[in-house]
Amino acid sequence: MGTPVDRADVVMDRGNASRCRRRGDADLAGDVARSRFRVTCEEYARLDRRPYHERKSRYLVAVDRMLRGGLCDRDIVVDIGAGYTELDVCLRVDHAWRGRYVPVDGWIDGTDIEEWTPEFECDWYAALEILEHLRDPRRLVEELKASATRGFVITTPNPEVVDVLAMDPTHVTPLPRGLLESWDLYTTVHNFYGQHEDGIAALWTRELVR
Numbered sequence: 001m002g003t004p005v006d007r008a009d010v011v012m013d014r015g016n017a018s019r020c021r022r023r024g025d026a027d028l029a030g031d032v033a034r035s036r037f038r039v040t041c042e043e044y045a046r047l048d049r050r051p052y053h054e055r056k057s058r059y060l061v062a063v064d065r066m067l068r069g070g071l072c073d074r075d076i077v078v079d080i081g082a083g084y085t086e087l088d089v090c091l092r093v094d095h096a097w098r099g100r101y102v103p104v105d106g107w108i109d110g111t112d113i114e115e116w117t118p119e120f121e122c123d124w125y126a127a128l129e130i131l132e133h134l135r136d137p138r139r140l141v142e143e144l145k146a147s148a149t150r151g152f153v154i155t156t157p158n159p160e161v162v163d164v165l166a167m168d169p170t171h172v173t174p175l176p177r178g179l180l181e182s183w184d185l186y187t188t189v190h191n192f193y194g195q196h197e198d199g200i201a202a203l204w205t206r207e208l209v210r
Helices: 004-023 025-045 052-068 086-095 137-147 177-182
Strands: 076-080 100-104 122-128 148-157 186-190 199-205
Touching (some): 052 086, 052 122, 052 148, 052 186, 052 199, 076 086, 122 137, 137 148
Parallel strands (some): 076 100, 122 148
Antiparallel strands (some): 186 199
């Protein structure tokens, strides 16, 4: 007779087998991968970080870019890699914005931004401090160009001022301002992390902004 743990494993295996028959091995494997990725994101989210008021400048800049691009209360903003959804706080508290905010993040539902693709067109996208974490940030930029009906904004550390790879062990791709501009993004430099012009904001809009 097996131990209680053994019996539990058998029950779990039977349940997994049943789900495999209903949904297929590929679907189950995807669920497992998303679950593991979500745990990884939760662990990352528990790392020490500066208080919101010390990081607020990047959100203020991002909102300012979207407002310059025509953001209004009828718009939907999808926040990619939303984390603690602080962009939503900035939109509503500092700018009294009343539109719809949609967070997309690995620790919410296991979404892997490296492979994520928008399912529907949307007014605005924001990817703040996200692209430097991706092996292929250009892929996401092109996805957003295809899906955004109004535009999108990104922020990222400025590799001409700070060592992007040393800032965070999950940073893999420094993004110089010239590279972003070669992707047809309008860039500006800002003080985000404690040094002069150590951050970059980049805006893309479907229609020309004057």
